[in-house]
Structures are given as structure tokens and as C-alpha cells.
Amino acid sequence: MAELKTGVTTGAATPRPISPHLQIYRPMLTMVMSIVHRVTGAALYFGMLLLAWWLLAAASGPNAYANVEWFMGSLIGQLVLFGYTWALLHHMLGGIRHLIWDTIHGFEPAERELLTLATLIGSITLTLILWVVGYLVMGGPR
Amino acid sequence: MSEAQPMRTSMRRVRGLGSARSGTGQFWYQRVTSVAGIPLTIGLLLIITALLGRTHAAVVQILGSPIVAIIMLLFIINTAYHMWIGMQEIILDYVHEDKWKLLSLMANTFFVFAVSLASVYAILKLSFGV
Numbered sequence A: 001m002a003e004l005k006t007g008v009t010t011g012a013a014t015p016r017p018i019s020p021h022l023q024i025y026r027p028m029l030t031m032v033m034s035i036v037h038r039v040t041g042a043a044l045y046f047g048m049l050l051l052a053w054w055l056l057a058a059a060s061g062p063n064a065y066a067n068v069e070w071f072m073g074s075l076i077g078q079l080v081l082f083g084y085t086w087a088l089l090h091h092m093l094g095g096i097r098h099l100i101w102d103t104i105h106g107f108e109p110a111e112r113e114l115l116t117l118a119t120l121i122g123s124i125t126l127t128l129i130l131w132v133v134g135y136l137v138m139g140g141p142r
Numbered sequence B: 001m002s003e004a005q006p007m008r009t010s011m012r013r014v015r016g017l018g019s020a021r022s023g024t025g026q027f028w029y030q031r032v033t034s035v036a037g038i039p040l041t042i043g044l045l046l047i048i049t050a051l052l053g054r055t056h057a058a059v060v061q062i063l064g065s066p067i068v069a070i071i072m073l074l075f076i077i078n079t080a081y082h083m084w085i086g087m088q089e090i091i092l093d094y095v096h097e098d099k100w101k102l103l104s105l106m107a108n109t110f111f112v113f114a115v116s117l118a119s120v121y122a123i124l125k126l127s128f129g130v
Helices: A029-060 A062-073 A075-102 A109-138 B011-016 B025-051 B056-063 B066-094 B098-128
Strands: none
Touching (some): A029 A075, A062 A075, A109 B025, B056 B098
């Protein structure tokens, strides 16, 4: 940690103090969930391709739509959609948590742990509920 | 630290609104699009759930109906702005070399425009039936 010392300026090679980064800290729930928020955001970014594909296929005709339906109904498609559903709900709930924090509320240790845990449990629960409803709407697995 | 001056942001820098010249504009619009995104996401999920397992003809009819199409358009446009700001923030955090930074910022803009415009086009085509 010698590089953290702020010595007198002896020349251009003097190492400047740097702020501690991720690897310094023990992983905590709030920190991990902050990372997960960004990761789900990035995943949803590319997931918009799926939405565009689905909409364009619907606009193109029955054959194109059948291709999308085939992919979405396949095992890989279902896994992607399940992950997409969770990422979307998790990012949404995480966003609500951040909006609450933006109002300078919920920063006490117990409060922020509760909010963070609620985000995780909420996103998993809502995803499962939505998929059960989805399968009921579909009349069971295809 | 005898003077308080170094702790303050000078008025000139405040008026200049930082190096981006737009101050907290994108921070604010990320919040605006987050708030708008909550009901729109719920709307999207309800619409998709309602469309599960339906025939192509039924899907076309429902997606092209005014209320559904408007919710979809709002979701796509709102999300486009939100994801553009978000990815820009990620790029600025991790990509430091000028060449790659500028290229990835451009790629972000191109991707967002292409994906969202394609989605908007599809909704409009379904709505107007042309």
C-alpha cells in the first residue's frame, strides 16, 4: 500500500493517491445488487433486439411469426425469456429502490439491507408468478 | 485548508455546466425515464401475457389496436432514451482510450436508433395495416 502515501512531489514519477476500488471491499448485498442492477441493464439493452425481432416478425407475416414462436418455444428460447423476465423485473424493482434512495430515504443500515433484499425476493417471486400465469394462459407447456 | 474557496464550485464553472455543457441533464432524464418506465413495463408485461399462445392474426389485431400500440410505442421510445443514457454511462466508466470510447459511444447511438426505430416501424405497420 506504499502507493497510497501522499509524499512530497519529487517529480513526474510520483505516484498519486488512488481511491480504493472493488477488490478492497468484502462483498456485501447492497454492493452485489448494485453490480447486478448494471448487469441486468446491459442485458436488457441487448434484449431489446428480441422485442424488435418479435414485433418485426408480427408485422412481416405468419411465416416470420412462426419462426419467432418456434425459437421462443424452444428450450433455449424459454431460458432466455425466463432470464429476460427476471432481468426486467429486477431492474425495475432495483430502479424503484434507487428512486427511493434519490429522495434521501432508506439509507439506515437496516433499511438499505431490507430494500435490497426486497428487490431480490420481489423480482424472483414476480418472475415465478408471471411464468405460472403465462403457462396457465398458454394452457400448459407446449 | 484555511480558506473555504477550494471546496466551492466557482460560479463560472456552474454556468458552464461542466465538461458536457449540459449539467445534470442526463442524470435527470435517466430518473424521468425510470419513473415512466415503471407503468410502461407493467403494461408491456400485461400485453405480452395476453398475447401468449394466440394466432398470428390475433396478435396482429391486438398489437395494432390503438391503446396497445400507444403503450408499446411509449415503452419503446422511453426505453430507447433510458438505455442510451445507461449504456453511455457504462462506456464512460470502463472505456478510457479515446479511440474506443468514441467508437463505442457512436455504436451505442447507432444500436439504440436502429433497434428502437425498427420496433416503432413494426408497431406503426401493424397499426396502419400497410
